[in-house]
Amino acid sequence: MSAPRDRPMVFTIDPGVAFVDALAAGLRADAGDDPLALAAATVLLPTRRAARSLREAFLRLSGGTPLLLPRMMPLNDVADDDALLEGFTAGFDAPDIPPAIAPLKRQLLLAQLIKAKDAKITPDRAAWLAADLAAFLDQVQTERVDIANLEHLVQGDLARHWQLTVEFLSILFDTWPAILAEQGCIDPAEHRNRVFAAQGALWQALAAQNKLLGRIIAAGSTGSIPATADLLAIIARLPRGCVVLPGLDLGLDDDSWAMLDDNHPQVGMKLLLARIGVTRDQVRPWPAAPVAPRTGRRALTSELMRPAETTDRWRDARLPADALDGVTRIDAPTPRAEASAIAIVLRAALETPGATAALVTPDRDLAERTAAELGRWGIDIDDSAGRPLELTPPGVFLRLVAQMIAEAFAPVPLLAVCKHPLAAGGLDPAEFRAATRRAEIALLRGPRPAPGLAGLRALRSGLGADTALDRWLGALADCCATFEHEHGQPTASLVVLLDAHMRCAEALAASHDRPGAQRLWAGEAGEAAAGFAAELAACANVLPPIAPSAYPEVFLALLSGRAVRPRYGRHPRLAILGPLEARLQQFDTIVLGGLNEGTWPAKPAPDPWMSRPMRKDFGLPSPERRIGLAAHDIAQALCAPQVVLTRAAKVDGTPTVPSRWLMRLEQAVAATGLGPTWNAARAQASSRWLGWSEALVRVDAAAPMPAPAPRPPVAARPRRMSVTRVEEWRRDPYATYARFVLGLRALDPLDQDAGAADYGSAVHAALHRFVSAGLDARADDALARLLALGDEQFAALALRPGVAAFWRPRFARIARWFVATERDRRVEITASQTEVKGTMLLQGPAGPFELTATADRIDVLRNGALVLIDYKTGAPPSQKEIAAGFAPQLPLEAAIAIAGGFAGVSKRTVEALEHWRLDGRREGGSIVPADGDATKLAAEAHAGLKALIAVYDDPATPYPARPHPAYAPKYSDYQHLARLKEWAALGGDGE
Numbered sequence: 001m002s003a004p005r006d007r008p009m010v011f012t013i014d015p016g017v018a019f020v021d022a023l024a025a026g027l028r029a030d031a032g033d034d035p036l037a038l039a040a041a042t043v044l045l046p047t048r049r050a051a052r053s054l055r056e057a058f059l060r061l062s063g064g065t066p067l068l069l070p071r072m073m074p075l076n077d078v079a080d081d082d083a084l085l086e087g088f089t090a091g092f093d094a095p096d097i098p099p100a101i102a103p104l105k106r107q108l109l110l111a112q113l114i115k116a117k118d119a120k121i122t123p124d125r126a127a128w129l130a131a132d133l134a135a136f137l138d139q140v141q142t143e144r145v146d147i148a149n150l151e152h153l154v155q156g157d158l159a160r161h162w163q164l165t166v167e168f169l170s171i172l173f174d175t176w177p178a179i180l181a182e183q184g185c186i187d188p189a190e191h192r193n194r195v196f197a198a199q200g201a202l203w204q205a206l207a208a209q210n211k212l213l214g215r216i217i218a219a220g221s222t223g224s225i226p227a228t229a230d231l232l233a234i235i236a237r238l239p240r241g242c243v244v245l246p247g248l249d250l251g252l253d254d255d256s257w258a259m260l261d262d263n264h265p266q267v268g269m270k271l272l273l274a275r276i277g278v279t280r281d282q283v284r285p286w287p288a289a290p291v292a293p294r295t296g297r298r299a300l301t302s303e304l305m306r307p308a309e310t311t312d313r314w315r316d317a318r319l320p321a322d323a324l325d326g327v328t329r330i331d332a333p334t335p336r337a338e339a340s341a342i343a344i345v346l347r348a349a350l351e352t353p354g355a356t357a358a359l360v361t362p363d364r365d366l367a368e369r370t371a372a373e374l375g376r377w378g379i380d381i382d383d384s385a386g387r388p389l390e391l392t393p394p395g396v397f398l399r400l401v402a403q404m405i406a407e408a409f410a411p412v413p414l415l416a417v418c419k420h421p422l423a424a425g426g427l428d429p430a431e432f433r434a435a436t437r438r439a440e441i442a443l444l445r446g447p448r449p450a451p452g453l454a455g456l457r458a459l460r461s462g463l464g465a466d467t468a469l470d471r472w473l474g475a476l477a478d479c480c481a482t483f484e485h486e487h488g489q490p491t492a493s494l495v496v497l498l499d500a501h502m503r504c505a506e507a508l509a510a511s512h513d514r515p516g517a518q519r520l521w522a523g524e525a526g527e528a529a530a531g532f533a534a535e536l537a538a539c540a541n542v543l544p545p546i547a548p549s550a551y552p553e554v555f556l557a558l559l560s561g562r563a564v565r566p567r568y569g570r571h572p573r574l575a576i577l578g579p580l581e582a583r584l585q586q587f588d589t590i591v592l593g594g595l596n597e598g599t600w601p602a603k604p605a606p607d608p609w610m611s612r613p614m615r616k617d618f619g620l621p622s623p624e625r626r627i628g629l630a631a632h633d634i635a636q637a638l639c640a641p642q643v644v645l646t647r648a649a650k651v652d653g654t655p656t657v658p659s660r661w662l663m664r665l666e667q668a669v670a671a672t673g674l675g676p677t678w679n680a681a682r683a684q685a686s687s688r689w690l691g692w693s694e695a696l697v698r699v700d701a702a703a704p705m706p707a708p709a710p711r712p713p714v715a716a717r718p719r720r721m722s723v724t725r726v727e728e729w730r731r732d733p734y735a736t737y738a739r740f741v742l743g744l745r746a747l748d749p750l751d752q753d754a755g756a757a758d759y760g761s762a763v764h765a766a767l768h769r770f771v772s773a774g775l776d777a778r779a780d781d782a783l784a785r786l787l788a789l790g791d792e793q794f795a796a797l798a799l800r801p802g803v804a805a806f807w808r809p810r811f812a813r814i815a816r817w818f819v820a821t822e823r824d825r826r827v828e829i830t831a832s833q834t835e836v837k838g839t840m841l842l843q844g845p846a847g848p849f850e851l852t853a854t855a856d857r858i859d860v861l862r863n864g865a866l867v868l869i870d871y872k873t874g875a876p877p878s879q880k881e882i883a884a885g886f887a888p889q890l891p892l893e894a895a896i897a898i899a900g901g902f903a904g905v906s907k908r909t910v911e912a913l914e915h916w917r918l919d920g921r922r923e924g925g926s927i928v929p930a931d932g933d934a935t936k937l938a939a940e941a942h943a944g945l946k947a948l949i950a951v952y953d954d955p956a957t958p959y960p961a962r963p964h965p966a967y968a969p970k971y972s973d974y975q976h977l978a979r980l981k982e983w984a985a986l987g988g989d990g991e
Helices: 019-031 035-039 048-062 103-117 123-142 147-153 160-168 176-183 188-208 226-237 254-258 267-276 295-304 308-315 335-349 364-377 393-406 411-418 429-444 452-461 467-487 494-509 516-520 523-542 548-559 612-618 625-637 660-671 675-697 723-731 733-741 756-772 782-796 801-825 879-883 889-898 934-952 980-985
Strands: 010-013 042-045 071-074 216-219 241-246 327-332 357-360 574-577 589-592 642-648 720-722 829-844 847-861 866-872 910-917 926-929
Touching: 010 019, 019 035, 019 048, 019 216, 042 048, 048 071, 103 123, 103 176, 103 523, 103 548, 123 147, 123 188, 123 548, 147 612, 188 226, 216 226, 226 241, 226 267, 241 267, 254 308, 267 625, 295 660, 308 660, 327 335, 327 675, 335 357, 335 364, 335 589, 335 642, 335 675, 357 364, 364 574, 393 411, 393 467, 393 494, 393 523, 393 548, 411 429, 429 452, 429 467, 452 467, 467 494, 467 548, 494 516, 494 523, 494 548, 516 523, 589 625, 642 660, 660 675, 720 723, 723 733, 723 847, 723 889, 723 934, 756 782, 756 801, 756 829, 756 847, 756 866, 782 801, 829 889, 829 934, 847 889, 866 889, 889 910, 889 934, 910 934
Parallel strands: 010 241, 042 071, 042 216, 216 241, 327 642, 357 574, 357 589, 589 642, 720 847, 866 910
Antiparallel strands: 829 847, 847 866, 910 926
């Protein structure tokens, strides 16, 4: 061996060649027949997936014959940085590099600093800010910028809010270094920098003493991280070291090479070559790499990525005729159609034995849609991005349990926990779920119960014996009592809350035959959640006590950002990859999905800490540098055997802009004369793949379903009904069928707020108590007493402040109008009765039919006649509806009164029917009398009801939905059961 050479050794592998296969072939050829030579080599690769792919490439190369493989190290895995130094320190002192601080511990320590900086920041917000601050710190240290330079940024002409931001960031150079020293740790990025620097120095020292054994190859990295670039520069000069670049464009003209900017895919490698100290013409093709089979595609890729300053050369470029062979573009109308077309492309690849295919996209929504579409064929595909831990079943369960306790067992979070598949509370899961459903209807529907388990027990005490409900409540109490107790304290430490949280979650997850830990922490997601909980428990003591109510959001802030990835690929030939994971991978078909501007490339994320000029002055790279990295990913993928480019023309109904690379492709193809051929192929491909996508869901023939018309037996039809239900019967017979024949009732909402119906009931109750108590409207305190009655009713509803602020002034106006009206009417009436019950029996073909009513108010005039009054806090029926018989409430009440059917009211004539409109506006109310003679209206309503009874006593008469659209009710609990929108949209009867 010899000392480090002066001329670095740098190779490149053409993007049209399988990178890892060519790399494996070269390493195998260099090792020759010595089986130990290959094992002595060290290969540094960008990612773990690349290392796994290289292992598979060696397996393909050997045809399954066992090999001693080289040591393969992923450069982007900070957790493995220390491993770089293993096996190379014989005879040398190991560098004294402090360990990297654990990410959770750093986040908590930074959160504590943020709280100390601004006491008004909530603990959860501090945790979120700490995550952003940690990312900023990593970026600063990755670029090897001195954090102390922040202090000088405020000296410029900056807006006030930027000065405040920089002042806030002062914790990073004033306080944070001392905390790290106290902990005996350093930041992860700084740790990586030191490890890489120490490794480079160690290799140089070993090489100088001829003690460096085996080859050292850095392959596939473009050196975008300065510490990595320095390590690659050292490796390139080692006696048996070399750097293998992915897809260096050796054919790009010198003028264009000189003009590369941050947006160009080659700019990263250009900077790396300058750091290594070689020129582009000194880079050699990797010896074992085969000749690229798609030179036309490579030329096309080089042209479309050409710097903007030299795109005029497109006019003179002459691309090979096969440059676009194997390239397909699909412009889908929507993301759903795009995902469906991609799924078909991937599925079609499986028809070729041994063929592989992958979707490469930064769009996580598109990736998830495509994975779901592939489920149509039972394909479980490997998504390299994994799934956020907080969205996995264990992560969701842990979040819901924390939220349930924090919200004192409010119905929505309580049911969310109890209906989760992991919940069992120590019982049989089926029994627990059945009891949960019973509790939902018996206890949790309607207004929110009193807080905590005590509130649930109070509701339970008002019900009869129910063993299942008692077991359910007992299980909740046993599982949650400790956690609930901790939440009752003014403050608690994160350690105590976390311990109570985990114990509560495990207890709730326990079933009758399996402990909770076994169910909760099972599988890959469970193991990841258990690892997170253990890591958090180890460092939770660094955060001072917090209000327990803040715990759920703090827990989520700490949990967020972790992903659960499968240990092994789910499908051997298909994959969904992010751009980073796709590097160095080789597939027969690559789909580049989500090619819209703002998605790929992504918009530069807003920097919450610095403006662009500040970043430049501070020494951080421009946000556009990521565009160059994304362009390199596109350029590499475009050289695959089959490439499909996809985008959605609209996302969420908003038109999108094609990615800049798609637009460049169009311009480059048009300028080089391949435009007509490409446009025809593009239209044909879109039509074919999207046509197949539509065919998957297209219904060849749809038979419209008629409106429902059930015909129950007469014996099942109602024989007793109130006057208000008669109105529903006239307007919507199907609702009557659902209510009386099927016995269906709408469930109250969870956490039900007081609504219009409650408002109307409260107003009715207040007026009823005022009149029934015989209070004199002419008294000086009449208005005050009515207002007090209203306050009592509203207090019973436990109104939210915003609702009370709206309702009380309306009632005050109603009360003033009501008292004034009463004063004027008292000279005309002798008595008033409210909430009067009445009945009347009618004969129908199938037997007697009982009509019931509860009159809001009946006034007896001095001439002995009656006035029937109906209070309406909403809009009263129109005169047209009354005359047509579709608002028969008051006329039917009049018929009952004339027949003497109201208790305590003798047979009398009815002089008037009145709706009192209590809208609370302006004057507060108004009297809307029914037009026409009250006796005649009563007789018509009586006759109309008898006819209606006779019609529905015929077994052949159906109960149609809304047979009279003009008089259909504005709202019904049974619209969805009647499939109203379905048949109305198809031209049936209805609205």
